[in-house]
Amino acid sequence: MTAPAQPAPPARPRRNARFTPVEAEGPLPWHMLAAVPGIMRDALPFLERTAARYGDVVPFPVRGRPAVLVNGVAGVRRVLQDNHRAYGKGTVQYTSLSLVTGAGLLTTDGEVWRAHRRAAQPAFHRDTLGHVAAESLRAADLVRVEWDTAPGRVVDVDDVVVRATLAVVGRALLGADLVDGGAADGHRLVAAVHEALAVVVRRAQQPWTAPPGLPTPAARRLERARRTLDDACATVLADRRAALAAGPHGRGPGHDVLGLLLAAGLTDGEIRDELVTLVIAGHETVAASLAWTLRLLAEHPEVVARVHAELDTVLDGRRPGWEDVPRLPVVRAVVDEGLRLYPPAWVVTRRALEDDVLDGVAVPAGSLVITSPWVHHRRPDVWPDPERFDVDRWLDRAPGARRDAYIPFGAGPRLCIGRDFALVESVVVLADLLRDRSVAPAGPRPAVVPSVTLRPRGGMHLAARPRR
Numbered sequence: 134m135t136a137p138a139q140p141a142p143p144a145r146p147r148r149n150a151r152f153t154p155v156e157a158e159g160p161l162p163w164h165m166l167a168a169v170p171g172i173m174r175d176a177l178p179f180l181e182r183t184a185a186r187y188g189d190v191v192p193f194p195v196r197g198r199p200a201v202l203v204n205g206v207a208g209v210r211r212v213l214q215d216n217h218r219a220y221g222k223g224t225v226q227y228t229s230l231s232l233v234t235g236a237g238l239l240t241t242d243g244e245v246w247r248a249h250r251r252a253a254q255p256a257f258h259r260d261t262l263g264h265v266a267a268e269s270l271r272a273a274d275l276v277r278v279e280w281d282t283a284p285g286r287v288v289d290v291d292d293v294v295v296r297a298t299l300a301v302v303g304r305a306l307l308g309a310d311l312v313d314g315g316a317a318d319g320h321r322l323v324a325a326v327h328e329a330l331a332v333v334v335r336r337a338q339q340p341w342t343a344p345p346g347l348p349t350p351a352a353r354r355l356e357r358a359r360r361t362l363d364d365a366c367a368t369v370l371a372d373r374r375a376a377l378a379a380g381p382h383g384r385g386p387g388h389d390v391l392g393l394l395l396a397a398g399l400t401d402g403e404i405r406d407e408l409v410t411l412v413i414a415g416h417e418t419v420a421a422s423l424a425w426t427l428r429l430l431a432e433h434p435e436v437v438a439r440v441h442a443e444l445d446t447v448l449d450g451r452r453p454g455w456e457d458v459p460r461l462p463v464v465r466a467v468v469d470e471g472l473r474l475y476p477p478a479w480v481v482t483r484r485a486l487e488d489d490v491l492d493g494v495a496v497p498a499g500s501l502v503i504t505s506p507w508v509h510h511r512r513p514d515v516w517p518d519p520e521r522f523d524v525d526r527w528l529d530r531a532p533g534a535r536r537d538a539y540i541p542f543g544a545g546p547r548l549c550i551g552r553d554f555a556l557v558e559s560v561v562v563l564a565d566l567l568r569d570r571s572v573a574p575a576g577p578r579p580a581v582v583p584s585v586t587l588r589p590r591g592g593m594h595l596a597a598r599p600r601r
């Protein structure tokens with residue numbers, strides 16, 4: 134005899150129904166209010182807690198257009214890849230960034246984006262990145278010199294890699310020396326980028342800040358920083374035009390990104406926006422990744438020993454080159470694992486242009502959709518013991534589910550144009566630095582400051598030790 138069917142328990146009313154039309158549980162306004170000071174200090178634990186408590190689609194209780202945190206592997210994949218046409222870049226994150234970058238690849242949509250991406254793409258093709266490896270060795274030299282001359286061989290790695298990676302972007306993409314050359318002095322350029330981004334981040338965190346155009350102190354700082362960036366770009370462009378007028382030069386107008394953009398007929402204003410975008414997107418991201426990865430290595434001498442064994446076998450004492458990159462799987466696994474735990478682009482946002490359904494939840498057109506590589510890379514169902522720095526995740530196991538749950542460079546058509554550039558640079562810099570040395574912590578692991586990228590609070594002080 135079968136038991137009589139039990140009536141289904143009445144569906145529990147959604148506690149946040151008054152505050153969001155998105156039919157999933159999420160925090161209530163007073164939870165958000167209580168969380169604000171913590172979010173302002175460090176948004177990452179809040180995002181982690183929220184995802185762990187509410188699941189794959191979490192609406193926030195905001196007035197106006199809904200805001201949803203999307204954590205599910207399928208949901209994030211749908212936003213960035215499978216249904217990418219239904220999502221645009223009109224979010225606070227990107228409109229604030231465009232105050233500095235203008236309408237560059239990171240912030241634009243539609244035809245302008247497509248045309249500029251098509252024009253720039255050949256400069257980033259995997260087969261053309263030999264010069265990135267060569268420039269990365271010069272970057273490693275910069276770090277090496279600082280390390281070898283610093284008292285106690287302790288340096289703020291973060292400070293030096295930011296300048297080193299700026300030099301790589303300048304020379305590899307624009308044929309310009311942004312650190313020691315005439316375009317701008319590196320410290321000033323780095324300071325201008327930081328200044329501009331600090332204002333942008335504050336704007337993104339506090340949507341109630343003064344409208345652009347009001348002469349507030351922050352607006353004046355932003356304007357000064359923009360002028361430094363504009364001057365550097367104008368110098369780079371003028372130098373290239375002068376060189377072209379003087380006859381064929383070096384890699385010519387058609388090969389590096391500046392040459393490609395000129396050849397595609399972009400206006401000076403459009404080129405300025407793309408150059409600022411590439412300088413901003415292309416150096417602090419790689420620098421943050423290198424700084425955190427070196428810190429993880431400093432805490433894991435057993436992994437450094439495996440790196441040393443690989444470098445001894447493959448390089449036998451010489452410096453690494455581009456052709457070595459595929460032959461260094463352990464170094465590459467270190468880079469991949471570093472990017473998993475410290476994805477510099479820790480949040481990626483979109484505006485829903487149409488109604489959609491994400492992980493079974495209807496998300497209306499106009500919603501702000503927030504995805505977080507930081508949260509995604511810590512899903513315990515995909516990444517067992519997620520906080521563990523475990524390079525064997527990349528060496529021993531088939532990609533399986535982790536392929537879709539690993540998004541340090543985004544996914545789909547808006548995948549980072551500089552992905553392979555960054556990977557070549559990171560592998561070559563790490564291989565060259567570790568060839569003859571180890572790293573050791575000089576103090577506790579710094580706190581993470583989730584700004585435009587993940588910055589180490591107070592810098593990243595590490596000691597270099599000669600190899601035993």
Ligand code: HEM
Nearest residue numbers: 238239414415418419422478541542543547549550551555
């Ligand atoms: C570890 C280093 C890097 C990380 C983690 C990173 C991360 C990302 C992510 C997550 C996106 C997608 C954003 C979105 O979908 O909204 C992106 C886009 C982009 N990145 Fe990177 N990036 C890195 C290095 C670079 C480098 C080296 C360059 C250039 C030299 C670069 C240039 C760009 C540009 C131009 C875009 C916009 C692409 C488009 O939408 O067409 N990035 N990056």
